[in-house]
Amino acid sequence: MSIRRISQRAKDEKTRKLLSRIIRVDQAGELGADRIYAGQIAVLGNTPVGPIIQEMKEQEQEHLETFNKLIVEKRVRPTALLPLWNIAGFALGAGTALLGKEGAMACTVAVESVIGEHYNSQIRDLMEDDPEKHKELIKKLSKFRDDELHHHDTGLEHDAEKAPMYDALSQVIKVGCIGAIWLSERI
Amino acid sequence: MSTSTGDRNPPQDTSSGPGGSASSQTSNGGYNTQRTGQGAQYSDELDNSEDLVSEVEEEEMPEETEEEYQTKQAVLKASLPFVHQYGWTKKAIVAGAESLGMPSMVHGMFPRGGAELVFYFYEESNKELESFLKQKVTELKEKDEKIKTGPFIHDAIETRLRMIIPYIDKWPQAMAIQTLPQNAVQSWTNLSRVVDDIWFYAGDKSNDFNWYTKRGSLAAVYKSTEIYLIQDRSEDYTDTWNFLENRLEDVVSAGHLARNLQETNTVLSEGAKGFCVMVSQVPTIPKPTEPNRNDK
Numbered sequence: 001m002s003i004r005r006i007s008q009r010a011k012d013e014k015t016r017k018l019l020s021r022i023i024r025v026d027q028a029g030e031l032g033a034d035r036i037y038a039g040q041i042a043v044l045g046n047t048p049v050g051p052i053i054q055e056m057k058e059q060e061q062e063h064l065e066t067f068n069k070l071i072v073e074k075r076v077r078p079t080a081l082l083p084l085w086n087i088a089g090f091a092l093g094a095g096t097a098l099l100g101k102e103g104a105m106a107c108t109v110a111v112e113s114v115i116g117e118h119y120n121s122q123i124r125d126l127m128e129d130d131p132e133k134h135k136e137l138i139k140k141l142s143k144f145r146d147d148e149l150h151h152h153d154t155g156l157e158h159d160a161e162k163a164p165m166y167d168a169l170s171q172v173i174k175v176g177c178i179g180a181i182w183l184s185e186r187i
Numbered sequence: 188m189s190t191s192t193g194d195r196n197p198p199q200d201t202s203s204g205p206g207g208s209a210s211s212q213t214s215n216g217g218y219n220t221q222r223t224g225q226g227a228q229y230s231d232e233l234d235n236s237e238d239l240v241s242e243v244e245e246e247e248m249p250e251e252t253e254e255e256y257q258t259k260q261a262v263l264k265a266s267l268p269f270v271h272q273y274g275w276t277k278k279a280i281v282a283g284a285e286s287l288g289m290p291s292m293v294h295g296m297f298p299r300g301g302a303e304l305v306f307y308f309y310e311e312s313n314k315e316l317e318s319f320l321k322q323k324v325t326e327l328k329e330k331d332e333k334i335k336t337g338p339f340i341h342d343a344i345e346t347r348l349r350m351i352i353p354y355i356d357k358w359p360q361a362m363a364i365q366t367l368p369q370n371a372v373q374s375w376t377n378l379s380r381v382v383d384d385i386w387f388y389a390g391d392k393s394n395d396f397n398w399y400t401k402r403g404s405l406a407a408v409y410k411s412t413e414i415y416l417i418q419d420r421s422e423d424y425t426d427t428w429n430f431l432e433n434r435l436e437d438v439v440s441a442g443h444l445a446r447n448l449q450e451t452n453t454v455l456s457e458g459a460k461g462f463c464v465m466v467s468q469v470p471t472i473p474k475p476t477e478p479n480r481n482d483k
Contacts, residue, residue, distance in 0.1 A: 009253070027394070071394040075387060078398050 027067035028184035032089040039093020105160035110173035112152035119145035263307040275301040320388035
């Protein structure tokens, strides 16, 4: 085995690519989550569960604004699939809400669990790269991850598991989210 | 679109071997983070703990070191004056290397041949453009003036295209080299860098799909003006700068057209809705009563 020293130039390039990827996919994710909740509110807005979804949507909106600012600040290219996630998110939210309140909550639980894991792996990557340099961002991501897990628990509290075909529905949504994350990181 | 397109790019590594550069994504979806205990042991011995040390397998192609990079840059810089004589080719690189006292075998460091010279020139010009843009922004800030997007972009493109003029005799060859499929990705990246820098320093703050439409339209303007430039015979290329101005105006009017269409669409759909409401009320209009013919 041979040892090569990577130049500082290449190291900076690696960090820049890591940051771009993280911020790009997080912006797409928060937009998607915001639109999912919007779809759910369109169907369930007038029901007792409406205000709860509204509160979660407002938190997602805060997250989205943070990432919108970071995109401009760090000169990151936003994903070209934003219009697609806009429509798909709303459709997913409205579609699961039509299955009733339990369906909407099941969708929330599935999405938030994927997002929570995803934030965790991003925090790990940032810590591995340079914990000092990324301190601010790591703090923000940790807070957002805690918010998302809180949403996840809220969904469970409101009978997510009573949704029709809960296991299948949950699996399909999780796989879809993971696919969307993979795509947004690259495109 | 490749992953590096559109993001700000420092000059690309030009030594991509069979394994690709280590800064590309590994198949586990993460990054090459093999900082094992063994690596730490070696780094102590080599006494360079600031440098990042990574173990590489025999099969993986290591990234070029800083020394290699500097050498290549020096050779390419020395080769540029020979472009007028030999074109953007390996011959020019050999001539440049020999002018620095290096053996002609050095051209082996440049597997893509003349294309490497084209990319070097493009990237150096991009760096020059960026410092010009930075300086302009600083000047405007000192005078406390706002950036006027139209003239700013016009100046930026004109400045960047003027850098080609010293090599304009051989630039058509450079453009042809850039259209070759094996060079297409790098050329696209270079062009993206130009338009991204121009928009960024012009003050673009878009964070949605507008990011793409703005850069796409500017890239089209830049490319078409470049093509016009290489056949322009006017004094100081004034025809080219007029062409540029017209293309920029087209972009602006296209933006207005899009907005007008949207407004027209709103007006029309509101009108259609109103019409439907009106038509739905027709059945409620009472029929006019007939005069009683039996009244006499």
